[in-house]
Amino acid sequence: MDWLTTVDHKKIGILYMIAGLFFFLIGGLEAIVIRVQLMKPMNDVVSGDTFNELITMHGTTMIFLAAMPLLFALMNAVIPLQIGARDVAFPFLNSLGFWTFFFGGVLLNLSWFANAVPDAGWTSYVPLAGPTFNSGHGVDYYVIGLQIAGIGTLLGGINFMATIINMRAPGLSFMRLPMFTWTIFITSALIVFAFPVLTVGLVALMFDRLFEANFFETGNGGSSVLWEHIFWVFGHPEVYILILPAFGVISEVVSTFSRKRLFGYSSMVFATVLIAFLGFMVWAHHMFTTGLGPVANGLFSIATMLIAVPTGVKIFNWLFTLWGGSIRFTTASLFAIGFIPTFVMGGVTGVMLASAPADFQYHDSYFVVAHFHYVIVGGLIFGIFSGLHYWWPKMFGRMLNEGIGKITFWTFFTGFHLTFFVQHFLGLLGMPRRVFTYLPNQGFDTMNMISTFGAFFMGIGTIAFLLNIFITWSKPRNAAADAWEDGRSLEWTIPSPPPEYNFKQTPLVRGYDAWWKEKMEGKTAMTPAEPVGPIHMPSPSILPLYMSIGLFIAGYGFMYDNLFVGGAGLLITFSGMFLRSVFDDHGFHIEPEDQDKGVHA
Amino acid sequence: MSAHDHAEGQLPHQPETATMEGRNKILGFWIFLGAETVLFGTLFSAFLALRHNVMDGPHASELFELPMVFAATMILLTSSLTSVFAVQALHSHKKQAMVGWLIVTILLGLCFLGLEIYEFKNYVHEGHGFTTSAFSSSFYTLVGFHGAHVAFGVLWIGLLIAQIYKKGLTVVTAPKIYVSAIYWHFIDVVWVFIFTVVYLMGKVG
């Protein structure tokens, strides 16, 4: 019950993690089925229809329901601690954000049981996804599920921007923020400015599908290219929403485990901002073959290539953080170190794709599939694994087992390269993507077999990670506050796991790498910025769950043309808003004498 | 946080930023408006891309009746002024005056909505229905989104007025009023662009 009403960012982080891992398993299972189907030519494990459903759900689930929530998990678990805050700016909205994401995801995945699964790809290009050529309810699940989940994401973005701007501890100026906090700040900004575009796109598609509007109905003056623009104006920033937090994790982990200050901190910050900025001006590189004409293609080619420069700055800064350091190989640092070359391989194929005339060959071939799995799995998923291993003791008070952790890394890492390296060549040899099968004798057979084989390795790696969690769960909660001993930022100054109120006294920050600085000066604790006193906490609330259930019901109602149910669902949500507005939350106080009770419980 | 006990005279002169919660709320709301800017921007883009595709329906220049839209614009502009007066009253802690201005604001908002609904009815009558063409769909979606924002604003400010009566002007209620006023201005700004891009440019052709 506690978990349903919590507004504590640490618990919400854990909820995000559980939900994210759950959806990662579902998405991974879908990937396995995809790979099994493609193992040999003219295979018939699944039909063409089912295959299209699988890739659509795989892409959508992985990106929106696995990767983003796992990032939100890290963000919730870490950001308030890194900035010396007791909570996020809007604890209530934080909880609401989680529950809307969760119910959106559940709605999307219920499509499997309703036997109406979205099947137009995660990009849902119209008219294939429009009412004329897709009359079942499949794409409705996509549209409405993502819409509801998207509300949660947007709330999260607003919340973390406000938190990082307003809730920093005294002395923690922007240019002293840990790198992870910086990347989350920029990511949140990207969310805030990119998600509304998706919202509008989904609304338009929903209107087309449910109310016979004509945004994308070419027969009535609509434009299918408009959808592509809208989707990618959102979609490209989305990929940086995914990768920037991973960049942040890598910065923290690399610096901690080499015992060195992050090399070129200010250029790292600048590069992050620049990547985000450029990220909004390159969307049409997904549309080189749409026929926008040479001027657009040329402009977008060059703009896209430019992103390589700030990204390169980051890569070399990491390498030079390691240079001269004292590198310790834990699972977390292995994933971070594995990330660097792997991501570079994915990044450089991105630059190859950015050359429009050559992209006429690569586009919609397996070369693209290879590119984006290199940056997403080899980048983002490695980053998430790294972050989870790194902050696990902080989140749960227990260390993960290093031996199993190394098995996880090596199986996942080798499996990954086996799966996706050969896909570059499949693409170059002429294999289009999104094909449910291929004819024999085209030179695709061996490489597809290798690729499938590798996917199983990744599965084993994932299972090892799960085992690690279960095995260490029964161990005592004895992780030290500074669990890796070389911690540099504020989260390592408080117990693992932290008490409900995080900081008994708000710390005073005196420089970059606040905790490291104190340690180097021989201190064993931060200087407090306030006396011990009662701590104000927000009250838990069931309303976020209640409101999200309302949206869930409303989604179903509209999808099946039942305006009554739809209206009832909206009424539930609005009544929740009403109650929230009318009854002030006065919260409660934890008095100093109670502050040590229940710590480390 | 004993906000309720504050006598009005003891309120800080800008009660909306007196507490951390209040400052967070205002900042968060501004960020939200950044998102809303993009939301309406996308709707505008879609409209701009599709506005000439009228199929069998009437063209914008035949359809729109500018004088009525002009009147609606004036009403919304005035409501923006009254809402800024409400905020001024808030700053000088004049509860009654503030509530008065808020009521005027929502009344003007209701007039605006009334005109809009009347206008839509006329258009449908002239064969410009939601499903007629890409132009009509994007028109109703853009203008309707704005209308929904106005309607939401009316309900919201209405609810706040009730809260002011019940709870008085405190450091808890003040940020809400302030934020709703910013929201109201934002809607007004969006309308300026709808008036320009949809109606005036539609008339020009």
Add this chain to the structure above:
Amino acid sequence: MMNRWHAMKRLLPLMAGLMLILSACGRKDLSTLNPQGPVAETQYNLMKLSIGIMALVVVVVFAICIYVLIKFRRRKGDKTIPKQVEGNHTLEIIWTVIPLVLLLILGVPTIQHVFGLAKDYTNDKNAIQVKVTAHQYWWEFEYTDYGITTAQELIVPTGKKVEFQLASADVKHAFWIPAIGGKMDNNPGVNNRMYLEFPNEGVFRGKCAELCGPSHALMDFKAKAVSPASFDRWIAAMKAPAVMPADKEIADTFTAQCLSCHAVGEKGEKTAPNLTGVGGRQTIAGILYNDETPIEDNLRKWINNPQDVKSGAMMPSAADNGLTPEQIDGIAKYLAEYKLNYEQ
């Protein structure tokens, strides 16, 4: 340090060799790494250039990475604190400027070819004009200057520019002949255009490269480049009166059941693939190869139940068409023998 570079020197040719082996494989009629026309050639050159630049970047990063990992690992029990370096301006400038230069090297030809490949031959008298209409799972090729239409197998003369108008009859598709040149989308509502050139005779594999429904994977076609003389003969043969089944009953069934959608010669409709000379094509339905299975078997299989071959195909099954096994055999035999004699 020195012997690490030695290791690198040994690695480089190895990697280059790997590249070569990989680029050597791949079918000549399919692989983008084995270009068979100037458009694909241009693109291939750009690909090679970019692969070169990228290989350089990757090698540098790998080298630094491996060096650092070996050199700076923490020994057991090492408690020393390394020097805390803030940054280094010279280095930072180096790794900003060098990538910029590399991008410039890639960017210039990119822009050049973006415009080069966009050249428009629509009004060129010497170019062949083909309107490509993509349908759910089949391709229609209309030769606008000659007033003829064919399907699934595009016939073009060598040595001429071919200008394509790309249209779609339903959802989005993309027209791609990897060995000849890159793809371009067939958008519903608005037409695209692009040109290709076929210097060598041969049959090249074409694919649909945009998800278009359950049988997207099976939406293959062939592009056959023939000598200009053969091409002219083909045009003439296409314009010749249709050859109908000799057997009267089969002819009637064919007219009633098949020509309500398909066409042969001047007869029939345009909503399904044109069948003129279908017996001479390399495949049935784009994917049933006649050199692997006898063409009659392929035709029978297809006519019997198209859904078995391409799920979601619009053509009704034999049962729905009310065809008896004898009629199927008759039609299959007739179509198998319907060849246009234009290659000599």
Add this chain to the structure above:
Amino acid sequence: MSSNHSATGEEAKRHRTEGPKKHIVAFVMSLALTIIAFAAVAAGEINTTFTYIIIVGMAILQVFVQMAFWMHMKDRGHVFPIIAILTGVFIVITMVIMATYWVWW
């Protein structure tokens, strides 16, 4: 974050006595800008491009006026609001260019 809510008594006084005048000025300016735009269209004689420029220009001016005065964006402590809105506007501009040039090419 230093917040400036603990203003000096003097400032508070200035604030409290600040009349409605500047807001009425802003209102009149908004009215005038709207009317100019309206008139430019109603007159109907000027050429189309020029009319576009006038009306869009008037809209932009009016937004500045309203944001500065009514939304208090000219006041202190509004750095982040300005960044938020400007970023939004920047993205909107790219999208409008997209919609007007590249949807139908």
